[in-house]
Amino acid sequence: MPASLNVLISEYLQVQGFTKTAAVFEDELNSEVGLQDSVEKMILQIFSYIENYNLDKLFQVWQFLHEKVFNVLSETQSKTAADLENTIYKLYVVNCVKNGKSDKTTEFFKKISEIALGNAVWTDWFALPYVKNPETEKTFEKYFLPQWQAAQIIWLHNFLSLAFEQVDKCRLVSCVEKGMRASLNDSIASNASQAGPSTPGSSFETGLVDDFSVIAQCGTPGSKTSYRSFKSIFKNMGKS
């Protein structure tokens, strides 16, 4: 998200009287300096919900991801997204068990049953609250290993990175960008009106070349070649 947009939003919130929201917004902006991108923010958010046993928020994050991020993914990637979701919930419940939060564990299974019922991935897990030492139980052993958790964290990072890359730009961002570009174009258009628009059918105008033999035909190697002589390459190629 461009920095200028943050300013715009902050301004909007204050003008409209959403002062509380504006304050929180400012806080968040300040606290997140140094984070590379939205993916990292999102992941830290998820882990903070896990560590603070905030299951509802965790569900909300995933709902958001499903509805606004994962909806652009391909079929196979959507499947991966579903697997990943289950894995994160497992991280949550393992964290609960590890820290002896049995009430949170029970709450978890109660809430998750809505989507986990009939899902083979979870069949064994409903027994978890009743297992004494799940760390040593064969079914759950691996989930308590730090290696497993590390691998899942890498997965979460990589997958969210993939997904966010594909997601449509936030509509507000694209609106603002469009608006800015339009005003920019207006000023440019007055200067250079003779530049003709590209017409369909001219898609080869800046076409493909995959043959180095044409390079020698225009100027000595290494010299700067202007666009005009580049065009003449095509003419030559057409002839040859």
Next chain:
Amino acid sequence: MNKDFILEIAHSCAKLTRGRHEVTLRDGTVFPVYIRHVNDSCLLDTWASSKNLLASPHHKVSSLIRSTSFIEENIASTETRNAHSFIEQLASSFSIPLLISNTSPEISKFIWNPPTSVPHISPIICIVLNELTGQATFTYYNEPKKLKKLSFYSLFPQYAPTANSMVFKFYIAQLLALFKECHAKNFYPMFDPSIILINEHHWIWLKLDDALENVSRTKFFTKEEKETAPPTSETDLKKATREWCSGKLTNFDYLMLLNKFAGRKSGDHTRHPVMPWVSDFTSPDSNYRPLNRTKYRLAKGEAQLVEQYSKQTPSYHVPELLSDICYMVYRARVESRENLSKHVRTQWVPEEYPTSMSRLYTYTPDECIPEFFNDPSIFKSIHSDMADLQLPEWAPTPEKFVKWHREVLESNVVSEALHSWIDLTFGYLLTGKAAVNALNVHLSFTEHVQKENIVGPVQLFEKPHPRRFAKNFDICSNPLNEDAIVENNLGELFSKECSLTELYKNIISIHKADTPAALQSFQSIAVVILELLLPVQFRDILPGNTSMKLRRAQQLIQHKLGEIPGYLRRPLKRVLLAHTNEDPISIKNILHELNHFYNLPNVMTDIHYNLVKYFDNDYLITTTSPFSYNNFNNDHLFRNKIKVLEHCADFPSMGSIWLDFFTKLLTNRRIAAKVCYVLLPQLSKTYERQEIMKVLQPICNVFDLKTSNLIMVLDTQFLINCSMTFGSQNFLETIVPKFLELVVVARDNLYQAVREIILWVARRYGPNLTAKYITSKLLCLLPTCYTNADQRIIVGSPDSLTYEVTGDLPFQNVSKCLVEIAIMFGSSFITVQYLPFCADVFEQAHGRTVILTAWESAMIASVVLLRKLVDCLTDKNLMDQLEDVVVGKILFNAVKLITSTSLNFSTKDGRKLLAYKTMSSLHSIADRLGAENVERYMAFAIQRLFSTFSVLYELDDNGGLKELEARHTELSSIFTPNFALLLVHLFSFTCGRQYTFSIIQNKELINKLEASAQLTPVLPQLDPRLRYGGSMPKSITSSPSSSNSLSRSLPSGNRISTFYVPESSHTPPTSSLEENFAPDSVTDCQRVNDDNQTHLQGTWVDHFRGILTAFSPFVAFDQIQLSSFIGHSSAIKKTYVMENENSFISASADKTIKLWSLKNFSEVCTAQMTYERHSKAVVDVLMLESEGKIVSTDGALHIWDPFCDKTLRRPTWQDSGIDVNVNGIAQQNSSTVLVSSQTSPFVLTYDTRVLDWANRFAVVPPSEVTHGVRIISISPNRNYLAVGLATGYLSMLDLRAGRVIGYVNVSDSEIVQLEWLSDDLVVAVNADHTSMMYELTNKMRQFGHLKEPITGVYTINDREYLTLHPMNRLRFHVDGDYRTEVKIHSEIIGGGSISTLSYMKLNQMFLVGSSSGSFRLVC
């Protein structure tokens, strides 16, 4: 479509029945229409419920009013309304012309609403409302498109797009758009999958009359349910099952009902209802058919099914439930002969159809059909030559048989076992393990569904079907028992009925909500979506019962949430539970945000918007030119469609939908060329290679004379695009042959264009590939110039050496290309490929007794070509080839064949054509050779020719000519007196008459024949040629002595004018063609043989010969040096060969990258360009070919355009403010690369299209953070990334899911190379010369290692790879086994060791770079 026209159609359609018709209009035009009716009662129902349907704020007494204040008035006026005003309003909302017809045309009323296209509403020409009957006739355009109902997907979900796919989201977007469209017209139908139609492009259509009928049906059912339940509920499968169990429903009726629920329709041969066979017809009261096994299993036997299942892929037991063949055979007596021929056997053999019921039963692997239980007419044959179907002896008449058969079906024995059959045909035995055990896995349920037309069974029950009680069982005395059945066996998924509060809320919400009709209609959309998501859950509700479906959906959304994809959970819940939810929806508020509400990707809106335009053009095409689909006037509409698609092709991940649109447009020959030219570049950007391969064949078909503007695609830019899109090999193997074929048929400008293109392709791909893919094909095309009878029509003077036929013109076209290619690459083409081809043709004719047309044409083409080839050879080359090939293998063989008495040609004209063409070539070659050579090499052939006359003629006693008896007709038509004269002239011309007669044995006979000839022979004028390389040993011009012996004395040096008697009438019409071939002043011969730098020379000729004659299937390596590339002063670090193998890139430690072209086939080459902007040793380089960009790194990443020599970007990868050194690059897809660094645990992707960084992949578990990446390598299918870490660890990443698949320690030293041998096999080579192989399944598995110390490994193709060992030894491996070893000559690597190696698989050459900077091409 103007008003009068539509009115006329309306009048003619008023009385037509439902279905397709052709209306003949007054002006004689025939207009196809499609008629559907909505009848009176239905309309009345519709009207009664029309407050749910239409609302018009303008119409005071309108049927539906949006605001509550009008409801009272509405109800009050109900009695006075009629269907008529409702239709009128509908017509005006949707702008459809309406004719209200009465008994006489005078009082008919025509209401003109100018027709427009409404997205997703099937265009209607007009509606005719019959005032008397109340019936409304909907007249549609007769669409050529095949439409499918959306309910097809709920019955056969295996063919449906999956819930997370873009196509599914596209369906949702369209349903929402359809709702919006109806909403705008205040029309609120209840949607159902059974009334929504889809075309082959997944575009949704709604027929308005369907919508009307659906409403009335809904009304009907709701009424029924509230009042008394019908005795046999057709709406509720569970109820029906219960009734059947208790004996209230007969077996027959119940089975018919099951068929109905399964979407099987009477008369549809793809899914006609099925019934069980119940008897094998050998006895009237025993020998029942076992119902617990499929008929297929009974017919084929257990063993075969088990065997078939284990061997086939996909594994299945049963191909079809009721094949169209069986259906037709069953109905053979009543189906038309055409139908039977179409489905059963093309040939009509009435005896092939089973004669009796018992035979039929034994014959068929499929189940029975209802007709055998209720239709006596099916036994009576309508065919005169086919007997009636024989009945068992206990049934004298069909009626009695049917009665008996039905009784068996209803008998106790069958009733008690029928549930097993239902399990097999409609029940739980269709899927999962149960199906495997029951040998009942259907092809249509396997994963690899190939054909959609195999319509398999539909599973209605997931649990075993309950048994039926015997008939005498008194169910009334056991009511509890009945309930138990329901509970136990049907598995109540929805045991919770709506609570009373819910019901009440439901009722009041109808009154309270401002738009109840709109909400219901909107909810029905959600129900449709849910039905597509969970089709099995709706199978027991018949189409159209929307209220029951809504209730089911409301239950499902609460209990099956986990099975609904994440993005749809909340929106569906909110819509379906609108009345109970705390979070109510208001359609008005979300109407403009519907896609957003349903969480569809933003692009959906754009896609839909564009496709609306696309189909709008379709509509205009239909309406503006109803009489001819391909009309000139609507070309601009097609152009609009292209424009829309051009825009759409940018939208990614829509599956193959754009390719399907593209393929569809290609079928229109008038625009195909433009479609290709404009859209292919777009599509190739959106789709990866394996997907776009789908359109390769359709594009090939465009290269056809019937395509208009064909010349448009004969364009180098377009073809470069093709070759890059499909890959060089596919391009050469599939597309090139198509325009090669054009050479034969193309004329004039088109021919010129094709020839230019062929030469361009040849130049682009070089001699090896030209010989393999172009000239070899052209040579094979030559015979086709003389194959057909119409190609052998004589156009020159017959019986002379200018014996020209129509086939000569295409022949010249083809041979001209061959010669041009020889001019391009030198005489090796002629001596290594063309001449051997001609020789081969005659070699293969050897030993045949009959010469077929194809071979005959090949021989004709060969002798004609020979003449041309000889013209192109230098005297020295000619003398080298003369004795063995030209004369020995070709000319003499040709003479032998012509003169043979034992051979038969295809026709006598064929033989004659070969004879004259041979003589013509002989003449030309003899002229070239000169007398001395002719005498030396051809004497035998001359003798043979002349002696043949003795087979046909002899001199009688007094010196007269006498024809011999039993003449060979083919021979005698050629060897006429005229031919004798011609031969004498021909050879005298070269060698002199004296010599000629001195070598022939039958001089007197020939003299006599010569004298009796009637025609003066015409010898063609031979081009005075500029001889190349001096004259022949003895040129003919210097042998005037022979001329004295000619019958007519000739002045020397002027022979031609004497022989050639110019007659204007004899000037061949093809003379214009000769002009084309007049060389500018330089002969072909000179051009083929001069020292052009593109000509093959030295070792290149050997390699060229090697490729053409290679027979080993494996890669050869003979250490022959082809070229060396001069310029690098330090070790070659990396080479990249372009896919087309005409250019390559080298990166060196000397800080430069050089670009090379393989165009000039010289031994020493210099670079085309040197990139000098790197400041350190270059470590990695690759090219994104479709983008025309090179990515290279010396630590800093450079992205540059080689053709403009311009650095586009030097992106820095900063980590905590420090620049990171890039040490590895790998191409991820057509425009992005993966980049690695020694100091980072991440691998980054860089998008060269937007010139910015994209993803970050973490590749190492956090504990290893300190170690960066040493090397990366991407799998051939680009799904996996192998990452070698500096510590000797190997990490494997799934790039699609972002998952680390494996992480292992390979060795203690560094990994120096990672090479993928296939998509799932990777080799890691370590610095200590050890290696390890890993196999990728879903985990990483150690596969093996090479025992030998190894320094590198290189994949050659799917089966072969080679390994590099210390001391520059190369080992070749096939299928993992060691094959051979080669030690590289030190001169090839300039004293260093091999540092890079690339194999050019099309050209079969190796590029070897060494640590000394030497860089060579070797084969």
